[in-house]
Structure formats: C-alpha cells, structure tokens
Amino acid sequence: MSSTRQIRLVAMREIRARIGSRAYQISTVAIALIAVGGILAAQILPDLFEDEPFDLGLLPATADQESALREVASSFDREIEFFTYDSLGSAEAALGEGDLDAVLVAPDQLQFQDEVDTTLESIVRQSLFAMQLEERAEELGLTLDEAQSLIAPAMVQSEVVEPAAPADNGDEDIGQGVGALSAIALLFAISFYGNWVLVGVIEEKSNRVVEVLLAAVAPWELLVGKVLGILALAVGQIAVGGAALAGALVATEGTEALPTVALAGLVMAVVWLVIGLLLYNFMYAAVGATVNRPEEATSATFPLMVPLMGGYFVGLIFIPGNPDSLVARVLSIFPLTAPLTMPSRIASGGGSPIEVVIAITLALVTLAGVIWLAARIYSGGILQSSKVGFLTAFRRAREVR
Amino acid sequence: MTVAREWTTLASVLQLTDLTKRYGDVVALDGATFEVPPGRMVGFLGPNGSGKTTAMRSIFGLVRLGSGRILWDGEPLDANDARRFGYMPEARGLYPKMTVGEQVDYFARLHGADASGARIHVDRWLDRLDLGERRESKVETLSHGNQQRVQLAVSLAFDSDLLILDEPFSGLDPIAVATMGDVIREEARRGAGVLFSSHQLDLVEDLCDDVVIINRGRVVVQGGLEEVRAASPYRYVDVSGPAAKTRWWNGIPDAEPLEERDSRLRLRVPSTSDPAAVLTAARDSAEVSGFRFEPPSLSDLFVEAIRG
Numbered sequence: 001m002s003s004t005r006q007i008r009l010v011a012m013r014e015i016r017a018r019i020g021s022r023a024y025q026i027s028t029v030a031i032a033l034i035a036v037g038g039i040l041a042a043q044i045l046p047d048l049f050e051d052e053p054f055d056l057g058l059l060p061a062t063a064d065q066e067s068a069l070r071e072v073a074s075s076f077d078r079e080i081e082f083f084t085y086d087s088l089g090s091a092e093a094a095l096g097e098g099d100l101d102a103v104l105v106a107p108d109q110l111q112f113q114d115e116v117d118t119t120l121e122s123i124v125r126q127s128l129f130a131m132q133l134e135e136r137a138e139e140l141g142l143t144l145d146e147a148q149s150l151i152a153p154a155m156v157q158s159e160v161v162e163p164a165a166p167a168d169n170g171d172e173d174i175g176q177g178v179g180a181l182s183a184i185a186l187l188f189a190i191s192f193y194g195n196w197v198l199v200g201v202i203e204e205k206s207n208r209v210v211e212v213l214l215a216a217v218a219p220w221e222l223l224v225g226k227v228l229g230i231l232a233l234a235v236g237q238i239a240v241g242g243a244a245l246a247g248a249l250v251a252t253e254g255t256e257a258l259p260t261v262a263l264a265g266l267v268m269a270v271v272w273l274v275i276g277l278l279l280y281n282f283m284y285a286a287v288g289a290t291v292n293r294p295e296e297a298t299s300a301t302f303p304l305m306v307p308l309m310g311g312y313f314v315g316l317i318f319i320p321g322n323p324d325s326l327v328a329r330v331l332s333i334f335p336l337t338a339p340l341t342m343p344s345r346i347a348s349g350g351g352s353p354i355e356v357v358i359a360i361t362l363a364l365v366t367l368a369g370v371i372w373l374a375a376r377i378y379s380g381g382i383l384q385s386s387k388v389g390f391l392t393a394f395r396r397a398r399e400v401r
Numbered sequence: 402m403t404v405a406r407e408w409t410t411l412a413s414v415l416q417l418t419d420l421t422k423r424y425g426d427v428v429a430l431d432g433a434t435f436e437v438p439p440g441r442m443v444g445f446l447g448p449n450g451s452g453k454t455t456a457m458r459s460i461f462g463l464v465r466l467g468s469g470r471i472l473w474d475g476e477p478l479d480a481n482d483a484r485r486f487g488y489m490p491e492a493r494g495l496y497p498k499m500t501v502g503e504q505v506d507y508f509a510r511l512h513g514a515d516a517s518g519a520r521i522h523v524d525r526w527l528d529r530l531d532l533g534e535r536r537e538s539k540v541e542t543l544s545h546g547n548q549q550r551v552q553l554a555v556s557l558a559f560d561s562d563l564l565i566l567d568e569p570f571s572g573l574d575p576i577a578v579a580t581m582g583d584v585i586r587e588e589a590r591r592g593a594g595v596l597f598s599s600h601q602l603d604l605v606e607d608l609c610d611d612v613v614i615i616n617r618g619r620v621v622v623q624g625g626l627e628e629v630r631a632a633s634p635y636r637y638v639d640v641s642g643p644a645a646k647t648r649w650w651n652g653i654p655d656a657e658p659l660e661e662r663d664s665r666l667r668l669r670v671p672s673t674s675d676p677a678a679v680l681t682a683a684r685d686s687a688e689v690s691g692f693r694f695e696p697p698s699l700s701d702l703f704v705e706a707i708r709g
Contacts, residue, residue, distance in 0.1 A: 009510055017499065208494030212555060215461040215488035216511040218480060383463060 006217050010225025011232065014200070018233055027192075028237050032244035039248035053079035054120050057091040057103035060084075065107060065127065072127040076119060107131070178347040182269055183315030186340050190276050190308060193234045194284040198297055200226060201288030201382070210382050219382060220375040227281045234277055238270075268356070269343050275363045276339025279370055280304060286374035289381035290393050300387075311340030323350025333359045335366035413439045413474050415460070415563055415594060420469035421618075422455050429455040430466070431618030437563060437594040442586065444609035444626075445598040446703055452618040453598045454491050457565050461488055484512050487556035491567040491598075493549070497541035501532055501551050504540060509558035519558070526554040529584060546577050553581060557588065564588055566597040570604060582608050606699035614706045621706045630696035635705065636676075637697055638668040640683050642690030649686030653679060664690075672696075 018024045054073070058066065066082050073080045083100065085091035091103040095113050102120055103111045110124050137147035204210045213222055287300045311331060319328045323345045332342040332351060338359045345351040373394075381393035388396070415437040422430040430452045437443050447453050458464045460471060461483050471478040495504055502523055509519035527533045530550045535543060540551055549572060556564060564585065570578050586608065589595050596613075599605050605612070612629055614622035622629055637659075645666035650656040653670055660667040670679065676694035683689050697705060 006511065009507070013507055016503075017496070207497060208490070208492040209496055210494065211458075211463060211490045211492060212488060212494050212508065212552075213511070214463055215486070215490075216484050216508065 003218070003221050006221040007225040007228065010217060010222055011229035014226055014229025015232055018196070018230075019236075024233065024237075028240050031237050031241040035241045035245040036248040039245060039252060043252050051078060053081045054102070054117070054123075055100045056080050056082055056120070057094055057100045058082055058084045059088060059091060059103070059105060060086070062104040062107055065104060065131075068127045068131060069104075069123060072130070073123050075126075076123055078119065078123070080120075080123070177320075180316050180320050180344065182343040182347055183312055183319075183340050185269075186273060186276055186315075186343065187308065187312040189234060189238070189273055190280045190339070193230055193277055194280050194304075196230050196233075197227060197281045198284040198288045198301065199294060200230070201285050201378075202291060202294055202297060205289065205382055206292055214383070219379040220371075223282070223285050223375055223378045224371070227278065227285060230281060231274065231277050235274070238273065268346055271360065272339045272343045275360070275367065279336065279339065279363065279367055280308065282367075282370050282374040286377040286381070286390070286393075289378040290384075290388050290390060292385070292387055296387055307334075307336035308340070311337030315341040315344035319344045319350070320348045323348035329355070333362060335359075335363040338363050413562055413594070414472075415478070415596075416470075416472040416475075417456065417460070418470045418472070420456060420459060420471075421467040422452075422459065422464060423467055428618050430459075430469070433469075433615060433618055433620050435613045435615075435620050435623050437596045438611070439562075439594045440589055440592045441594055441610045442589045442608055443594065443596045443611045443613055444605035444699075445596050445613050445615070446600075446602070446605065446699075447598075447615035448707060451615045453615055454567055456615070457488075457567050457596070457598070458490070460486065460565055482562075485559075485561055486563040486565055487512070487559070487561035487593075489552055489556040489564075489566045489569055493552050495540045495548065495551060495555065498539055500537050500539055501527065501543070501554075502536040504551060505554045505558045508555045512559045512561070514559045522558050522560075526557055530554050530580065546573055549573055550577065550581075553584065557584070560591075561588075561593055564593055564595045564597070566595065568599060569597055570599055570601055578604065602698075602700045602703060612699065612702070614703060616707050622702060626699070629702060630698075633697045633702060633705065634672050635669050635697055635701070636672050636674060637693075637695050637701055638666075638670055638679055639693040639695075640666045640668070640689060640691065643687040644683045644689045647686040649682050652682055669701075 056069070063084050069080055069082075083094065085094065085103075088103070088105060091100070091105075092111070094100045095103050095111065098113075101112070101117060104124065105111050107128055110121060133147055133151075134144050137144050140147070142150075204213070210222075217225075283304050284301065287304065288297065291297050291300050314327065314331050314337070318325075319332075319341055322328055328341065328345055328350060331337040332345045333355065342351060342356065342359050346356070376397040377390055377393045380396035381388050384393070384396070417436070418434050420430045420433040422428075433452060433456055445453055445457070455464055459466050459469075460478070462480070473482045499507070505523045505526060506519045509522045510516070514522060523536075527536055530553065532547065532550055532554065535547060540548060543551065553566075553569065556566065566585070569581060569585070573581060582604070585595055585597065589610075597605075597609075606626070609626055611624060612622065612626050613620055624632070638656075641664055643664065645661070645664045650658065650666075650668055653668075653674060655671050656674075657669045658666065659669055679694060680689070680692050683692065
C-alpha cells in the first residue's frame with residue numbers, strides 16, 4: 001500500500017468532513033461576499049468622497065455671469081449648478097432652507113448662509129477679475145491681449161539633468177495598497193487555516209482516534225494528508241473568492257477590466273500563499289501534537305506568532321513605503337517571513353526577479369526541513385496523553401515504519 | 402509455565418520475542434515472549450499494569466520497544482503487514498461527527514480495501530452488528546454500547562489477518578457481549594488470529610482457545626487453554642454436604658483448603674492425587690452430597706500464575 005494512497009485517503013477525509021460543515025460553507029460565502037463587497041466599495045467610495053457641485057443662486061442682475069463662472073470653476077476642477085431667482089427674497093429663502101450654497105447678489109457681492117466657502121469665493125473673485133480686466137484695459141487704451149500680457153507671470157524654463165523614470169503616482173499608490181492588502185490577506189489565511197490544522201490535530205489526539213489511525217497510517221502520512229487536505233480546502237475557498245472578485249469586476253467594469261489585474265502579481269500571491277500555508281500548517285500540526293486541549297494551544301503557538309506577526313507588521317506598514325530597504329530585503333528572503341513580506345514588496349514595486357527566485361528556493365528548502373521536523377515532533381507528541389515540550393516530542397518520536 | 406504447541410507449523414503466526422520496554426523506572430515489558438497462531442482465539446490476561454496494552458501497542462509500532470522482535474510469518478513485521486491487522490485500542494477513538502457508515506468505510510480503505518470492497522464490508526458489518534439503521538447517524542449521537550459496536554466494526558472492516566482487541570467487552574451489556582463474542586469467534590473460524598485482553602475471566606474461558614498470562618512484563622503462562630489446565634500442578638476439589646465441615650483432607654498429602662463456607666469446601670491438591678482416593682477419604686468422614694475433581698479454571702490458573 002503506497003504512502004501516496006494513504007495520504008490521499010487522509011486528505012480526502014479532511015476535505016469531505018469539512019466541506020459539508022456549516023463553518024466551511026459560511027466562511028466560503030463570507031469570503032465571496034467580502035470580495036464582491038470590496039469591488040462594490042471601490043466603485044462607490046470614490047463617488048462618496050468626490051466634491052459635490054456648488055449650488056449657486058443667481059438674480060436677474062447676475063444671470064449673465066453663468067458662463068464665465070462655469071469656465072473659471074472648471075479650472076478649479078469643480079462644477080457649479082446654477083439656479084436663477086426673480087427676487088433676492090426667494091433666493092434668500094432657498095439659501096435659508098439649504099437648497100443653495102450661496103447667492104450671487106451682485107457681480108461683486110456673494111451671500112452665504114452661515115459660513116463662507118473660500119473656494120466658491122475664489123471662483124467668483126477670479127471670474128469678476130477676468131471680466132473687469134477687459135473694462136480696465138479699455139479705460140487704459142490697451143487691448144485685452146496687451147493687458148493680459150502685462151499681468152502674465154514671468155516664465156521660468158526648468159531643465160532636468162537626469163530625468164527620473166516617469167512615475168505614475170496613481171499606480172504607485174495602488175501598488176502600495178495592494179502590498180499592504182496582501183500582507184493582511186496572507187496573515188488572515190495562514191492564521192485561519194493554520195487554526196483548522198491545529199484544532200483538527202488536537203481533536204484527533206484528545207478523542208484518541210489517532211491511535212486507531214496510526215495502526216494503519218504512518219504518522220508522517222497522517223500529517224501530510226491532513227495539511228494537504230486543508231490546503232486544498234483553502235485554495236478552494238480562495239478560488240471562490242477570486243471568482244467572485246472577477247465576476248464583480250466584470251459586472252461593474254465590463255470584461256475589459258480583467259486584463260488590468262496584473263496576472264503575474266496574482267500568480268506570485270498564490271505561490272506565496274501556498275508556500276506560506278504549507279510552512280505554517282506543518283508547524284501548527286506539530287504544535288497541536290504537543291498539547292491535549294485547545295486552551296493549551298494559545299501559549300504553544302507563541303513561537304509561530306513571532307515570525308508571523310513580525311512579517312505581517314513589516315509587510316503592512318514598513319514595506320509599502322520602503323520596498324527596497326535592507327529590512328525589506330532581509331525579511332522577504334527569510335523563509336518564515338517571506339510569504340508575508342515578498343508579495344508586499346513586489347506589489348510595492350520592490351524585489352528583483354533574482355531575489356524572488358532566491359526567496360522561493362530558500363522557502364522550499366526550509367519547507368522540506370519543516371516537514372521533517374514537524375513529522376518528528378508530531379510522531380513524538382501525538383500519542384502522549386499529556387502536554388509535552390517540542391524537544392521531548394522530538395526525542396520521543398517513534399520510528400516510522 | 403509454558404505448554405509447547407506445534408504453532409510454528411501453521412502459516413501466518415505472529416511471534417513476539419523478548420520484548421522489553423521501560424517508562425523511566427517502570428518496567429512495562431521484561432522479555433515478554435508469546436505467539437498468536439492463525440484461527441485461534443488467544444485470551445491475553447494479566448493484572449493492571451502488567452504490560453498487556455504496551456505489548457498490543459508495540460505490534461502497531463505505537464510504542465518504541467527497548468529490544469525484542471516481532472515476526473509475522475517468520476519475517477520482521479512491517480507497516481504493510483500491520484495494516485492487515487484490525488485494532489481496537491483500550492482507549493476507544495472514533496470521529497464523533499462522522500457518520501457510522503463513513504467511519505467504517507474510511508478505516509476499511511485505510512487498511513487496504515478498495516472503494517467497492519469497503520462498501521461490501523460496511524454493509525456486512527453494520528448488518529452483522531445491528532447498526533444498519535444507524536448507518537447515517539453521527540457517531541456522537543449513539544449510545545456507549547453502539548459506539549463500542551462501531552469501534553469493533555472499524556477494527557473488523559476488512560478481511561484482517563489478525564485482530565488485536567484491547568478490552569473489547571468492557572462496558573457492554575450481556576447481549577452485546579454475546580454478539581461481540583460470536584463475531585470474534587466467526588473471525589477466528591475464518592482463519593484470523595485473535596488476541597484479546599479482558600478482566601472478565603469467565604468470558605475469556607468461554608471464548609478462548611489459547612491463553613497468555615503476563616505479569617510484570619513477563620509471560621508466565623501460555624498455551625492452549627485445555628493443555629495449560631491439564632499441565633497445572635494442581636487439581637481443584639469441590640465438596641458439598643456434611644463432609645465439607647470435617648477435616649478429612651488432613652490425610653491428603655499437600656492438600657490446601659481454599660474456601661470453607663457452610664456445607665461447601667474447596668480444596669487444592671497436587672495433580673498427582675488420585676480422585677477416587679480423595680472421594681473415598683471425604684466419604685469416610687461424613688456424607689458427601691456433591692463432589693468435583695477438576696483441573697484449574699481460568700480464574701484458578703490466573704491466581705496460580707500471579708500469586709505463585
């Protein structure tokens with residue numbers, strides 16, 4: 001009977017047992033909803049924060065200002081909606097009820113209800129100045145062009161000796177945002193699915209089914225099957241989330257929105273997710289084998305929380321602004337923090353291809369070591385009826401037949 | 402005391418030789434040696450802490466032995482051999498949220514059955530153990546007795562070469578004990594060796610073909626039950642009636658009274674004693690209304706082996 005078969009059976013049981021559970025179904029729906037909600041929020045939020053047009057009341061005496069005001073407002077990147085009233089009284093009434101931001105009583109007289117809006121005031125002032133410039137030029141016997149040239153600001157020609165690469169601030173911001181988000185998503189995924197592994201191992205140990213299992217399966221086969229089963233469930237949930245995300249993008253932006261999602265970045269994120277889940281889930285399983293009750297797990301998982309939280313905070317806060325700093329370089333290559341920091345670095349514009357290759361290679365080599373170590377600790381701890389230390393479990397590891 | 406048998410001529414014998422295991426200062430196994438032949442029910446007896454569970458777990462590699470050899474068919478036992486063995490550990494363990502059918506199917510497949518084979522085993526064992534109607538029930542919803550039946554179904558869920566059952570009858574009602582006893586005996590008839598431990602000596606006596614008694618990690622008695630009984634250096638005499646109240650047994654060499662109650666007397670005499678002479682001595686003292694002269698029961702053997 002091959003190990004592959006035993007591992008597949010263990011993994012399939014893990015998948016079947018969880019996929020039908022309410023917890024898995026609810027969390028899958030939640031992930032899909034979060035993905036769709038994120039896209040909808042991205043569509044709606046900018047509109048919420050966009051400046052609303054000014055509502056400006058005009059009277060017969062100022063009605064002719066409309067086009068000049070609209071022109072100046074556009075140079076301020078703002079819009080004005082105009083409402084013309086027959087009398088000052090009716091305009092003031094509208095102002096009092098909050099229908100208007102201000103009333104242009106005369107070309108040089110602006111009336112606000114309770115507070116002066118300096119932007120609107122500037123728009124009106126500049127519009128009036130443009131209008132008066134023509135009159136003043138006439139008085140002085142100048143053409144409008146002459147007057148404009150008189151008040152035109154002096155021109156300074158600037159030259160750049162070594163132009164920097166053209167930077168699009170918008171893209172940079174998006175990259176930093178994606179970098180921070182990837183750190184959050186990876187921490188969430190590793191903690192969430194790691195907890196499944198941890199609790200699963202403790203349950204099998206505390207209800208003693210593990211002794212029946214180990215009569216038929218080697219400890220390392222049981223360990224690998226469990227971790228791979230949960231990895232498959234994790235990838236399944238994330239795929240559902242990804243599909244929901246793509247669906248929401250297509251629904252709101254059309255199919256042309258899809259190519260704008262950087263495929264390479266996505267592949268990298270998935271690669272690091274899988275590596276991160278494997279690395280940490282094997283360690284969570286080893287920790288689970290050393291304790292007897294879920295309450296004991298919190299303190300036992302502390303050694304895992306140090307690199308996990310360290311990588312998370314650096315990936316979230318520091319790396320997006322400093323993707324090529326020394327700290328970013330070191331932590332994105334160190335195998336236990338790389339899954340949380342390298343995707344953040346890449347998204348923030350840092351990390352050369354060679355660094356990525358080195359980091360992945362190191363992580364895979366470490367993974368092999370972690371599997372070996374976790375299998376030893378798991379074997380030594382899983383049949384102990386009391387809590388044991390990592391070193392004791394390692395020493396007690398039974399010979400795997 | 403060991404009664405030699407021609408076990409080695411039979412196929413697929415499990416041989417445990419010179420097993421040792423220490424837990425710190427505690428000696429769990431101290432050179433334990435015994436065999437489980439095919440098609441035989443072997444009762445594995447011993448006081449608490451005598452090493453029964455450790456020996457059983459060692460068969461599946463669940464404890465690392467200090468020394469010793471475990472052979473299957475004359476070859477060192479490996480993981481693939483052990484996967485062909487059914488195991489019911491002392492500390493029962495099942496997945497509480499899995500259904501009965503899924504549970505048995507899963508373990509059958511882990512022990513080597515393919516999908517269709519596992520299905521056949523599930524149908525067969527759930528039917529045989531009266532669990533057919535609970536097939537879709539989660540294990541956690543079953544009574545203790547029914548969970549115990551599922552545990553047995555899990556250990557039987559494939560055509561195992563050998564069954565290792567640690568206290569299979571504990572906590573069962575008499576009906577369940579009878580069912581489980583029948584099922585295990587059927588497995589032995591099929592050709593599987595069965596090693597089972599129990600403190601219910603009367604039950605073991607009814608069921609087992611062979612007996613292994615272990616004390617302080619050493620096997621002190623082993624062999625076919627009848628042969629072991631016959632080989633005992635003692636015979637047990639039960640006398641009832643007025644003769645039970647007299648001291649007629651003073652004249653029997655090395656006779657030892659074990660129990661004197663009302664009009665009943667139980668004696669232990671050397672196996673070389675003549676039953677007719679013993680009966681005559683009792684009759685000469687007073688009236689005898691009942692008389693039995695027998696080799697030791699399993700309980701007697703157990704006490705002999707443990708107390709010496």
